[in-house]
Structures are given as structure tokens and as C-alpha cells.
Amino acid sequence: MVQLGRSERLVVARRRDGDACIWCGQAFSDRTRATTDHLVPKVKGGPSWLENEVPACRRCNGERGHRGAVEWLEECERRGWAPDADRVRGVLESLAAAIGERGGQRRARPHLDAQLRRIRKRTAAAA
Helix, strand or coil: CCCCCHHHHHHHHHHHHCCECCCCCCECCCCCCEEEEECCCHHHCCCCCHHHEEEEEHHHHHHHCCCCHHHHHHHHHHCCCCCCHHHHHHHHHHHHHHHHHHCCCCCHHHHHHHHHHHHHHHHHHHC
8 A cells, every 4th residue: 555645645634524623623724724633643653644644723733732632622622612523533443443454553552542432432421
């Protein structure tokens, strides 16, 4: 399988996830540029795969830093923003499936598993 370059992955992620920041809901424009945000941060072993990347505005990507996706999702909600929890969960689940298929990513797995447990718990509590 050929891995796409970073800019190509961002284009595909925007097609997949929509043309707005996954965290604050701000539409991308000349003023609000899209960046590639890794749901499992690279410092925690997250791969630069499409299955681990979402489009985010520069502000959200920078402020999130290396925090977990669910922790940042909750912070965005506290700030009154409109994060897309369903998209976050879908991308995390897609990453888990990709790791299961491709293997490897030993460092990313514990963080990913913890994030999936937390987001599934949130979903169950909301139901």
C-alpha cells in the first residue's frame, strides 16, 4: 500500500470529515486554514496515517498539543464550541482497525485503547 504525503492526506481527510475543524466547528477559509491533527499524538506513538489524522484549525491543533483526543473534546465542549464527537470516535475506531490489519504501532496502542474506552463510555452515558 502506498502512503500518501501529508498534504494529500489532509485533502482526503477534509473530503472524509468535512470542511470544518473537528474540534471547534469553524469552517475552513483563507482566514481559518486547515491543519493535520493526529488523534493519537506522534509523541505517544501515533502514526502519520490517514486513519489517525483529522482536519483541525491551527488554533485548536496548537492548543490541544499532546492531550488525548477525548480530553480535548471535553475541553472544547466546556468552551462552548461544537466538536464532532461522532467523527472523533469514527476516526479512532478506524485507526484501531488499521492497526489490527497492518500490525505494529506498539507505542500507540495503549493510548488508543484508553481513548476508545473513554469515548465509548461517553456515548453509552449519553444514550
